[in-house]
Amino acid sequence: MTKHTHDVSDLTKNQALVMNALSSANGPLSAYTILDELREHGFRAPLQVYRALDKLVEFGLVHRLESLNAFVACRHPSCEGESKEAVLFTICEKCGNVQELISESVVKSLKGLAEEIEFSLKESVIELRGICTDCKAA
Amino acid sequence: MTKHTHDVSDLTKNQALVMNALSSANGPLSAYTILDELREHGFRAPLQVYRALDKLVEFGLVHRLESLNAFVACRHPSCEGESKEAVLFTICEKCGNVQELISESVVKSLKGLAEEIEFSLKESVIELRGICTDCKAA
DNA sequence: ACAAATATGTAATAGTATTACAATAACAAT
DNA sequence: ATTGTTATTGTAATACTATTACATATTTGT
Numbered sequence: 001m002t003k004h005t006h007d008v009s010d011l012t013k014n015q016a017l018v019m020n021a022l023s024s025a026n027g028p029l030s031a032y033t034i035l036d037e038l039r040e041h042g043f044r045a046p047l048q049v050y051r052a053l054d055k056l057v058e059f060g061l062v063h064r065l066e067s068l069n070a071f072v073a074c075r076h077p078s079c080e081g082e083s084k085e086a087v088l089f090t091i092c093e094k095c096g097n098v099q100e101l102i103s104e105s106v107v108k109s110l111k112g113l114a115e116e117i118e119f120s121l122k123e124s125v126i127e128l129r130g131i132c133t134d135c136k137a138a
Numbered sequence: 139m140t141k142h143t144h145d146v147s148d149l150t151k152n153q154a155l156v157m158n159a160l161s162s163a164n165g166p167l168s169a170y171t172i173l174d175e176l177r178e179h180g181f182r183a184p185l186q187v188y189r190a191l192d193k194l195v196e197f198g199l200v201h202r203l204e205s206l207n208a209f210v211a212c213r214h215p216s217c218e219g220e221s222k223e224a225v226l227f228t229i230c231e232k233c234g235n236v237q238e239l240i241s242e243s244v245v246k247s248l249k250g251l252a253e254e255i256e257f258s259l260k261e262s263v264i265e266l267r268g269i270c271t272d273c274k275a276a
Numbered sequence: 277a278c279a280a281a282t283a284t285g286t287a288a289t290a291g292t293a294t295t296a297c298a299a300t301a302a303c304a305a306t
Numbered sequence: 307a308t309t310g311t312t313a314t315t316g317t318a319a320t321a322c323t324a325t326t327a328c329a330t331a332t333t334t335g336t
Contacts, residue, residue, distance in 0.1 A: 012313085012314065012315085013314090013315090014314080014315070015314095030291080030292080031291095031292070031293080032291070032292070044316075044317075045316070045317060045318080046292080046293070046294090047293090047294080047295095047315090047316085047317085048315075048316075048317095050292095050293065050294080051314080051315080066204040066205045066263065066265070067204045067263050069291085069292065069293095069323095090252075090255070090257050093260065099255075099257075101251070101255070103247065103251045105247040105250060105251065106244070106247045106248055106251055108247070109241065109243040109244045109246070109247045110244055110266070112243060113239070113241045113243065113244055114228075114266065114268070117228070117237075117239070117271075118271040118274070119228050119237075119266065119268055119269070119270060119271065120268045120269040120270075120274055121266055121267075121268040122231065122267050122268040122269070123266075123267040123268070124264070124265075124266055124267070125204065125205050125263065125264070125265040125266075125267065126262070126263070126264050127204070127262075127263040128248065128252065128257065128259055128261075128262055128263075129259075129260050129261040129262070129263065130252070130257055130258045130259040130260040130261070131257070131258040131260070132257060132258075133255070133256040133257065136256070136258055150282085150283060150284085150332095151283090151284090152283080152284070153283095168322080168323080169322095169323070169324080170322070170323070182285075182286070183285070183286060183287080184323080184324070184325090185284090185285085185286085185324090185325080185326095186284075186285075186286095188323095188324065188325080189283080189284080193283095207292095207322085207323060207324095277336100278335100278336085279334100279335090279336085280333100280334085280335080280336100281332105281333080281334075281335095282331100282332080282333070282334085283330105283331080283332065283333080284329100284330075284331065284332080285328105285329080285330070285331090286327105286328090286329085286330100287326105287327090287328090287329105288325105288326085288327085288328105289324100289325080289326075289327095290323100290324080290325070290326085291322100291323075291324070291325085292321100292322075292323065292324090293320100293321080293322070293323090294319105294320080294321070294322085295318105295319085295320075295321085296317105296318090296319085296320095297316105297317090297318090297319105298315100298316080298317085298318105299314105299315080299316075299317100300313105300314080300315065300316090301312105301313085301314070301315085302311100302312080302313075302314085303310105303311085303312080303313095304309105304310090304311080304312095305308105305309090305310085305311100306307105306308090306309080306310095
């Protein structure tokens with residue numbers, strides 16, 4: 001890998017297929033859902049999906065939602081690079097809607113805490129579960 | 139359930155066995171590891187573990203680590219009640235050590251963010267991945 | 277004692293992810 | 307252009323995590 005940023009043209013065939021499936025979805029997808037969607041494109045085994053996902057996550061183009069065992073395309077064009085400590089998600093437990101955010105104030109308090117306890121922070125998993133605005137209104 | 143707090147004497151037989159397995163472990167355990175440890179006490183099926191874990195998590199006596207698919211006994215005596223929005227974990231990717239913390243500053247920024255975007259926060263999943271002090275030293 | 281609610285036992289199945297091995301394609305350096 | 311190297315792909319088998327369904331037993335409240 002010579003470059004440190006990635007766009008679709010950098011991706012291999014399988015990576016591009018998985019990326020496309022996630023980008024055109026309007027929410028998180030499980031690996032096996034992606035597999036089923038890509039069978040018509042020749043996918044036959046879970047590993048084809050997991051390998052592509054591994055790379056896409058590494059590139060910062062895709063995020064894994066730990067509490068959902070699912071994956072979403074990144075909405076922040078700038079997620080590549082050092083933002084693995086900063087991204088957070090809200091997950092509506094009613095409608096399933098997922099929002100991706102970066103909060104400077106959260107990042108700051110998190111990094112402050114890490115420093116305080118001398119923990120060398122590499123990556124943050126922050127998933128806020130609750131009810132979104134729309135569902136509260138309804 | 140008439141009371142809102144729980145100690146070991148409130149627990150059923152299976153809940154107490156699972157709680158004890160987690161309490162005497164020095165780190166997170168997977169459900170199936172717990173199952174294996176409790177076979178000698180008569181456990182035979184995953185569901186016996188999962189049902190107990192569900193309750194223990196509900197009581198606030200046990201936390202689930204989403205990024206590890208594992209469970210830990212709560213170290214904060216006060217985790218029962220409204221702290222599901224506040225607890226966070228550091229996970230050392232080298233030695234596997236897990237530390238449970240509550241940071242007022244993190245909680246505050248998180249709640250501030252939730253309010254800002256009108257998200258009704260029920261529960262926070264916060265798992266900080268990195269290298270712990272001991273492993274950095276070594 | 278009885279009904280209702282809670283807890284348990286067991287089997288089967290569903291969902292998620294990895295290991296192992298073989299083959300192919302991409303690519304840099306001679 | 308060939309060779310050696312690395313990255314990617316294909317495929318099968320397996321391991322790990324979690325839930326559904328159904329039967330039985332225990333506890334609790336009246």
